Amino acid sequence: MKTLVGLFLVLAVLVIVPAVEYAFAAGAEPGEYLDRRVVIWNLFFRMMTIAFVVGAVVSGTIIWQVWRFRESHPKAKPTPYEGTDW
């Protein structure tokens, strides 16, 4: 449990705090207007990056599971309810 708390603390420091600080600094620069096109497209591309990474990880995990836990895998072990006669 302590490890988990530590993990989330590290995540908070690495991800959330800088994002919050950056957000609260919005508009502090005098005479410079942000370009909403840039902000919105940046968000879009970052979201696409996240979406494709998640998609790759999830589909990769499923493919690995199917490959690893097939009956013909050299290290396959029968589960108790399947019996042991193979």
Add this chain to the structure above:
Amino acid sequence: MAHSNWPEWIYVGVVIALMCWVGAEAWEAERLVEHVPEGAEIIKVTGQQWFWTFEHEDGTKEIGELHVEKGKAYKFEIHSKDVNHSFNIHDYVVLMDAIPGRVNTVWFAPDAVGEHDIQCREYCGLIHYNMRGTLIVEEPHS
């Protein structure tokens, strides 16, 4: 059978971290976009079937055309006189509903001289397709 579940905890941690990341990015972008700069000139935008009317701070009114200056920030106060419309300047990613009985706001700062389309993006009746206007960005006067 005793087994270790640390991969599951790592998986849960990664999912939560990704959700925090997505949420923070989206929240930050929204905050940046919604933060109206000080000194932005207010332009009252009225939508009605089937044209747009604009009123500048000095009282100047325009119909179907909107003249603004390059490099200045403008805050639109958008409302409707009849049915729901949606005020859209596609080239500047400005999009906000015009709703009877309430004022919605959105801001932008044109960065180049030019002409851009203004259009209604909420079906509002027979001539909705032609509820258009022109945004004319000019060099600063002073």
